[in-house]
Amino acid sequence: MASSMMSFPSVSPSAALSFQDKCKDKLKPGSAFFGKEKQPLSMKTKSHGRVTMAVAVNASRFDNITMAPPDPILGVSEAFKADTSDMKLNLGVGAYRTEELQPYVLKVVKKAENLMLERGENKEYLPIEGLAAFNKATAELLFGADNPVLHEQRVATIQGLSGTGSLRVAAALIERYFPGAKVLISAPTWGNHKNIFNDARVPWSEYRYYDPKTVGLDFEGMIADIKEAPEGSFILLHGCAHNPTGIDPTPEQWEKIADVIQEKNHIPFFDVAYQGFASGSLDEDASSVRLFAARGMELLCAQSYSKNLGLYAERVGAINVLCSSAEAAVRVKSQLKRIARPMYSNPPVHGARIVANVVGNPDFFNEWKDEMEMMAGRIKSVRQKLYNNLSAKDKSGKDWSFVLKQIGMFSFTGLNKAQSDNMTDKWHVYMTKDGRISLAGLSAAKCEYLADAIIDSYHNVS
Amino acid sequence: MASMMTRRSMSLMKSRSMMIHGSSRLMSTSWWKHVEPAPKDPILGVTEAFLADPSPHKVNVGVGAYRDDNGKPVVLDCVREAERRVAGNLNMEYLPMGGSNTMVDETLKLAYGENSDLIKDKRIAAIQALSGTGACRIFADFQKRFSPDSQIYIPVPTWSNHHNIWRDANVPQRTYHYYHPETKGLDFASLMDDVKNAPNGSFFMLHACAHNPTGVDPTIEQWKEISYQFKVKGHFAFFDMAYQGFASGDPERDANSIRIFLEDGHLIGCSQSYAKNMGLYGQRVGCLSLVCEDEKQAVAVKSQLQQLARPMYSNPPVHGALIVSIILGDPDLKQLWLKEVKGMADRIIGMRSSLRENIEKLGSPLSWEHITNQIGMFCYSGMTPEQVDRLTKEFHIYMTRNGRISMAGVTSGNVEYLAKAIHEVTKAA
Numbered sequence: 001m002a003s004s005m006m007s008f009p010s011v012s013p014s015a016a017l018s019f020q021d022k023c024k025d026k027l028k029p030g031s032a033f034f035g036k037e038k039q040p041l042s043m044k045t046k047s048h049g050r051v052t053m054a055v056a057v058n059a060s061r062f063d064n065i066t067m068a069p070p071d072p073i074l075g076v077s078e079a080f081k082a083d084t085s086d087m088k089l090n091l092g093v094g095a096y097r098t099e100e101l102q103p104y105v106l107k108v109v110k111k112a113e114n115l116m117l118e119r120g121e122n123k124e125y126l127p128i129e130g131l132a133a134f135n136k137a138t139a140e141l142l143f144g145a146d147n148p149v150l151h152e153q154r155v156a157t158i159q160g161l162s163g164t165g166s167l168r169v170a171a172a173l174i175e176r177y178f179p180g181a182k183v184l185i186s187a188p189t190w191g192n193h194k195n196i197f198n199d200a201r202v203p204w205s206e207y208r209y210y211d212p213k214t215v216g217l218d219f220e221g222m223i224a225d226i227k228e229a230p231e232g233s234f235i236l237l238h239g240c241a242h243n244p245t246g247i248d249p250t251p252e253q254w255e256k257i258a259d260v261i262q263e264k265n266h267i268p269f270f271d272v273a274y275q276g277f278a279s280g281s282l283d284e285d286a287s288s289v290r291l292f293a294a295r296g297m298e299l300l301c302a303q304s305y306s307k308n309l310g311l312y313a314e315r316v317g318a319i320n321v322l323c324s325s326a327e328a329a330v331r332v333k334s335q336l337k338r339i340a341r342p343m344y345s346n347p348p349v350h351g352a353r354i355v356a357n358v359v360g361n362p363d364f365f366n367e368w369k370d371e372m373e374m375m376a377g378r379i380k381s382v383r384q385k386l387y388n389n390l391s392a393k394d395k396s397g398k399d400w401s402f403v404l405k406q407i408g409m410f411s412f413t414g415l416n417k418a419q420s421d422n423m424t425d426k427w428h429v430y431m432t433k434d435g436r437i438s439l440a441g442l443s444a445a446k447c448e449y450l451a452d453a454i455i456d457s458y459h460n461v462s
Numbered sequence: 463m464a465s466m467m468t469r470r471s472m473s474l475m476k477s478r479s480m481m482i483h484g485s486s487r488l489m490s491t492s493w494w495k496h497v498e499p500a501p502k503d504p505i506l507g508v509t510e511a512f513l514a515d516p517s518p519h520k521v522n523v524g525v526g527a528y529r530d531d532n533g534k535p536v537v538l539d540c541v542r543e544a545e546r547r548v549a550g551n552l553n554m555e556y557l558p559m560g561g562s563n564t565m566v567d568e569t570l571k572l573a574y575g576e577n578s579d580l581i582k583d584k585r586i587a588a589i590q591a592l593s594g595t596g597a598c599r600i601f602a603d604f605q606k607r608f609s610p611d612s613q614i615y616i617p618v619p620t621w622s623n624h625h626n627i628w629r630d631a632n633v634p635q636r637t638y639h640y641y642h643p644e645t646k647g648l649d650f651a652s653l654m655d656d657v658k659n660a661p662n663g664s665f666f667m668l669h670a671c672a673h674n675p676t677g678v679d680p681t682i683e684q685w686k687e688i689s690y691q692f693k694v695k696g697h698f699a700f701f702d703m704a705y706q707g708f709a710s711g712d713p714e715r716d717a718n719s720i721r722i723f724l725e726d727g728h729l730i731g732c733s734q735s736y737a738k739n740m741g742l743y744g745q746r747v748g749c750l751s752l753v754c755e756d757e758k759q760a761v762a763v764k765s766q767l768q769q770l771a772r773p774m775y776s777n778p779p780v781h782g783a784l785i786v787s788i789i790l791g792d793p794d795l796k797q798l799w800l801k802e803v804k805g806m807a808d809r810i811i812g813m814r815s816s817l818r819e820n821i822e823k824l825g826s827p828l829s830w831e832h833i834t835n836q837i838g839m840f841c842y843s844g845m846t847p848e849q850v851d852r853l854t855k856e857f858h859i860y861m862t863r864n865g866r867i868s869m870a871g872v873t874s875g876n877v878e879y880l881a882k883a884i885h886e887v888t889k890a891a
Contacts, residue, residue: 065608068765071772074559095555103555117549120542122535124527125743128506161592161775168774172630177497195773199603298494312556313780323494334500341503342626343599343774344592349744350781 072191073432080430088428089446091437094243094409095312096375099443104375106310108367112357121353126346128337130159130318134352137359138303138318142272142286149293153326156333158340159318159347163273163304164192166319170269170300171200172339173321173332174234183234183269184226186210188412188434190243190271193236205229210245215402215414217247223260231265239272239301240285241408244436248278248407254288258295268292270301276308278408280376282369298324305355307409307440308372314351379409382442389451396459409440419457427453504622504862512860520858521880523871526674526839527743528806531873536806538741540798544788554780559768561590561749562783568790569749572706573717573732574724580753587763588751589771590778594704594735595623597750598667601700601731602631603770604752605665614700615656615666617641619864621674624667624702638666641676646832646844648678654691663696670703670732671716672838675866679709679837685719689726699723700731707739709838711807713800729753736786738839739803745782806870810839813872817841820881828888841867849887857883 070078076092098104129135135157143150160166174181183202185193186209197204207229208221226235237257242248249257261268270289276282292299304317319336323329340347358364383403390400403411415423415435423429429450431437442450502510508524522533530536560566566588570581580586591597605612614628617640628635638660639652657666668688673679680688692699701720707713723730735748750767754760771777789795818833833841845853845865853859859880861867872880 065759065762065766067762068769071559071768074556074772074777078558093556105554109554113549117545120537122537123541123742123744124535125506125525125737127510128503161779164772164776165774177494192773192776199770199773306556311554313554313777315775315777315779321494328494328497331497331499332494335497337503338500339630341506342595342623342630344746345595345623346506346744346746348592348746348779348782351779 076430076432079424083428083430085428087449089430089441089450091429091431091439091441091450094307094438094440096307096310096409096440097443099378099445101441101443104310106368106371108358108364108371109310109354111367112354112361112364115357116353123349126159126349126352128158128340128346129333130347131349131352131356133356133360134159134316135318137356139320141275141282141359142289142301142303142320143293143322144283144286144290147290147293149322154323154329156321156323156329156336157318158333158336159316159352160302160340161344161347162306162312162315162317163271163302164196164317165315165344165347166302166304166317167193167196167271168200169336169339169343170302170319170321171197171202172343173336175200175202176339177335178232178234181232181234182230183236184229184266185236186222186238186242188244189236189238191432191434193271207235209242210247210412212414215412216405217249217253219249219253219256223256226257226260226266227264229264229266232267233264234267234269234300235261236269236271237288239270239275239288241274241278241410243273243408244410244432244434245412246406246408246410247412249288251287251291254291258292258297261292262295262297268297268299270299272301273304274307274408275303276369276372277376277379280373280380282308282372293322296324298322305351309355309358309368311351311354314354315348316351316355379439382439382444382447383411385444385447386439386442386451389448390454393448393451394455394459398458409438411437411439413437413454413458415454415457416462419461422457422461423453427456429453508860508862511854515858515860517858519879520860521871521876522860523867523869523880524860524862526738526868526870528738528741528839528870529873531809531875533871533873533875536741538799538802540789540795540802541741541785543795543798544785547788548781548784557590557777557780557783559589559771559777560764561778562780562787564787564791565747565783566590566749568787569734569736570751572713572790573703573720573734573749573751575717575721578724580724584757585754585760586751587754587760587767588749589764589767590783591733591748591750591771592775592778593737593746593748594702594733595627595748596746596778597733597735597748598624598627598702599631600750600767600770600774601733601752602628602633604767606631606633607770608766609665612665615660615664617653617667617669617673619675620667620669621702636660636664640673641678641842643844646676646678646842647835648680648684650680650684654687657688657691657695657697660695660697663698665698665700666692667700667702668719670701670706670719672705672709672840674704674838675840675862675864676842677836677838677840678842680719682718682722685722689723689728692723692728693726698731699728700733702733704733704735705738705838706734707800707803708807708810711804711811713739713803724753729755736782739806740786740789740799742782742785745785746779747782747786810869810872813869813874813877814841816874816877817869817872817881820878821885824881824885826885826889839868839870841869843867843884845884845888852887853883857886859883 080090096104139155139157160169183197183204184207185204187206207225208218211218275285278285299322301320306312321332358368387403413435417433420433420435512522574580613634613636615636615638616624618637638656639649642649706716709716731752737743752763754763789799814834818830821830843865847863850863
């Protein structure tokens with residue numbers, strides 16, 4: 001992230017330094033923030049308490065614990081922060097940035113927060129399933145307020161800890177009630193999907209998705225792999241704006257995907273983290289999910305408000321299970337709650353209230369839609385500018401149009417690991433090693449620089 | 463468990479084969495037929511029932527959420543001020559997986575001491591967690607991953623969600639004696655027996671103060687003995703501290719059990735929550751910490767804790783953490799907080815006296831001194847489930863069926879009514 005927020009200096013009104021200044025101080029190399037050189041460690045022996053034991057009281061059970069590898073996505077931001085180059089560009093984590101490459105708090109969110117502050121609401125525990133007003137709003141946003149599935153009360157919804165938390169609760173449900181069932185995930189997919197299913201002990205395998213030759217969708221491969229999976233598998237689908245590739249099926253392709261899923265009695269499991277961010281329209285971006293619902297299929301769907309309402313750190317999302325009957329939805333919801341209780345008891349209230357206030361107030365909602373279009377619009381325009389620069393500067397005749405065809409926050413550049421490393425090492429462009437760049441972190445001003453970096457890495461590194 | 467799974471798998475196979483041979487997939491077929499309705503959570507279910515009750519006399523002494531003397535939820539003044547400073551100022555970018563470093567640093571000081579050497583020497587691996595539940599759960603998962611053969615010893619009784627947490631983490635559970643029904647106090651002798659008889663190097667979960675649900679805490683001397691015996695046996699102590707400040711009104715005093723263990727050189731684990739003592743319930747703010755041998759180990763352990771958090775929720779919520787950081791980082795706000803915490807604890811201590819006096823005034827044949835002996839938010843009344851049911855049915859008084867009364871729900875307005883009802887259902891006992 002370009003964000004300078006790693007810790008929170010106390011925000012006192014009399015502070016002489018501005019907040020940014022304080023953070024800049026902390027960003028200086030060698031400061032306490034970034035892990036100074038590790039000192040050689042000496043074992044300190046102290047005699048403790050009333051008894052000095054022959055048994056080594058300081059012996060630790062954690063001796064065998066090794067250092068975990070840095071997270072491939074969140075680790076990128078940490079490396080970026082440590083980089084002192086002026087040219088550095090963070091295209092790692094998918095967090096929206098303005099043209100000035102600053103984080104963006106939506107105006108409508110600020111308004112909602114101020115309203116909440118005025119109201120002075122309490123901070124009591126939410127029920128396990130979360131804020132009722134939020135759950136209603138989120139299901140309506142996903143399925144459409146007039147969708148019969150909602151009138152028929154066939155959707156079990158509980159508020160979750162953003163996309164990750166919602167996926168994890170769903171994974172636990174799968175593990176508990178479909179022991180041995182597999183989840184099929186796209187190759188590639190968001191890096192944390194595998195971790196989630198691993199930690200939930202749900203077996204998974206991949207279906208073909210990205211075709212490096214066309215830098216597009218390997219549709220035949222996808223259908224074939226879904227067909228081949230054991231009956232009753234869960235198929236994890238990105239509702240829109242596929243992460244990391246930015247490649248979405250067309251409406252016709254969605255129909256065929258639904259066909260094969262029905263044919264094989266699979267269960268569709270949607271991950272919707274970018275509703276509104278793909279096309280700019282909330283409704284259009286939900287069309288894949290609505291298509292499946294309209295066919296009478298049961299499905300699971302995780303939602304996140306991290307990106308589209310900019311609520312990243314508030315951890316707001318939901319897990320929805322569309323069932324064939326209201327009665328089934330009641331049972332399923334009770335079991336979702338039973339999974340959530342020993343994980344975190346009940347979800348955080350603040351972000352949910354913001355969402356409920358924004359979606360529940362017609363003026364705020366319209367304002368949100370406008371801001372949504374603005375954010376998606378900025379991304380579309382940097383895509384165009386990047387493409388223009390690539391086409392103009394690359395004399396090899398390579399077709400860069402995939403940059404325009406891809407949709408959402410990310411672009412899969414097709415760069416391999418070595419080339420991605422070159423982007424970072426030589427050009428100080430931070431991205432994930434799978435070749436994914438977050439266009440949300442790209443400004444129009446930097447498009448030319450990025451184009452140069454990509455052309456160099458693509459052609460001069462193998 | 464095994465046979466249940468087979469039944470489930472069989473019914474699953476049956477319903478699947480029906481679908482193969484069934485024609486087009488009609489809306490009536492469902493994947494979820496075999497999903498039973500879950501039992502209501504014993505604690506949170508009480509509040510649900512209370513809310514649904516139309517009676518004007520109803521009293522909620524179920525869930526442990528503080529109420530003022532008017533029975534209203536309280537947002538502390540220090541919290542309101544912190545929120546004012548937060549609103550609209552800062553962005554909402556993802557926290558690191560380990561959460562807010564500032565919040566964690568301040569939180570460790572509370573548990574380990576302002577001038578703790580462990581903190582200075584960076585020997586504590588700590589992450590921001592989803593309140594106490596989240597901290598316990600990450601620890602349980604950590605225990606499963608890195609001490610896969612270990613079990614967890616849990617006191618009888620304990621907060622019911624403790625069992626859910628370690629069960630869902632797949633860590634086998636054992637119990638140790640704690641509550642003594644005859645005295646409504648601590649069964650210290652049996653507790654020590656259990657500690658001695660457990661295999662060396664066992665993992666124990668201890669309530670640092672204000673035991674939930676009994677309100678029965680060991681004395682300082684008893685803690686010292688427990689700590690000593692833990693050293694002899696090489697046991698691991700995991701402290702769940704959800705009520706620091708709430709027990710005595712003094713957070714330093716409430717951390718005594720932990721400080722005793724630290725002084726004895728134990729490498730403990732600790733879960734901390736701001737739900738009650740800062741009234742941040744719904745914000746889900748807490749901390750998980752593990753004391754390590756040295757800084758290098760602490761870094762490694764922290765990285766593994768983060769590795770467990772990432773596939774559970776990626777990174778923790780920011781809002782509550784900001785509030786905590788601002789309050790604890792500003793000396794004036796911190797003083798205000800300490801004053802407000804003491805105020806809450808004092809009101810509860812006052813209600814304990816009042817409830818006991820009121821029941822005694824009615825001429826109850828039973829002893830009610832445990833009401834004032836016990837400490838913290840809860841009183842383990844000693845009432846049976848049947849008596850509790852009567853309280854609910856006849857008097858619209860809501861509490862958990864183990865007879866646990868949340869003293870925070872007792873007010874000068876309802877204490878007499880509550881006393882009368884308790885006397886009614888227990889006088890024949």
